[in-house]
Amino acid sequence: xxxxxxxxxxxxxxxxxxxxxxKNEVKMxxxxxxxxxxxxxxxxxxxxxxxxxxxxxFINDRYSYWPEIKKDGYKFNTNSVAVNANFYFSANSSGYxxxxxxxxRFGDFEEKKTDEVTQLDYIKKTDLDSxxxxxxxxxxxxxxxxxxxxPYANINRNFSEDVNDRFWAxxxxxxxxxxxxx
Numbered sequence: 001x002x003x004x005x006x007x008x009x010x011x012x013x014x015x016x017x018x019x020x021x022x023k024n025e026v027k028m029x030x031x032x033x034x035x036x037x038x039x040x041x042x043x044x045x046x047x048x049x050x051x052x053x054x055x056x057x058f059i060n061d062r063y064s065y066w067p068e069i070k071k072d073g074y075k076f077n078t079n080s081v082a083v084n085a086n087f088y089f090s091a092n093s094s095g096y097x098x099x100x101x102x103x104x105r106f107g108d109f110e111e112k113k114t115d116e117v118t119q120l121d122y123i124k125k126t127d128l129d130s131x132x133x134x135x136x137x138x139x140x141x142x143x144x145x146x147x148x149x150x151p152y153a154n155i156n157r158n159f160s161e162d163v164n165d166r167f168w169a170x171x172x173x174x175x176x177x178x179x180x181x182x
Contacts, residue, residue: 022046022145027179036062040175050088057081061105063128063167073112073121078128080105084136094142103132103156109166130160132171148179 029040042056058080082103089096109126138152153174158164 022181025052025148025179025181027148027150027177029175029177031174031176036065038062040177042177042179044086044179046093049091050093052086052088052093054084054086055082056084058103058105061107063109063163063171065172073110073123075110076107076128077110078105078107080132082132088140092142094140094148096139097137099136099138099152099154101134101136101154101156103134105130105132126166127162128160130158130163132156132158134171142181146181148177148181150177150179151175152177 023046025044025046027042027044029038029042032038032040038061039059040056040061041059042054044052044054046052060076061078061080062076063078080103082101084099084101086093086097086099088094089098106129109128110123111126112121113124114121134154134156136152136154138150140148140150142148151174154172156171156173158167158169158171163169
């Protein structure tokens with residue numbers, strides 16, 4: 001019973017110390033929202049100074065910066081979730097960082113094609129369900145221990161034959177994120 005009370009007490013104290021040290025950050029990549037209409041929101045939890053784990057949700061995710069030209073019949077119907085670890089090279093979890101990641105994309109890509117024999121138009125769908133491994137690099141500035149700004153770039157590898165047949169196996173992505181630490 002004493003061990004359970006001690007454990008509960010440590011967890012209770014730990015919750016308050018986490019809050020006091022600004023161990024959480026919510027963020028949004030506004031660059032891709034403006035450029036490719038993809039909404040990317042994320043959460044980062046700081047385990048210790050210089051190391052954090054995080055997750056991201058990508059709504060209307062696109063393959064790299066592949067154009068979605070609706071008048072030509074190109075359309076992405078995809079979303080993604082990702083988990084990552086962030087290793088900062090300076091104190092206060094700011095400055096240069098490297099971030100290995102695992103991402104799962106689900107959905108499809110539609111494009112209008114013309115049958116060579118019948119000359120009839122049809123919609124060809126490419127299944128974009130795939131696991132993606134990658135690594136990113138960036139630099140994060142933090143102001144007043146609350147606001148964060150980070151330009152970054154990622155390089156990722158898709159593990160789906162359908163995706164690799166239609167697009168490239170290696171995918172590049174970049175962003176500018178704004179975050180709030182609490």
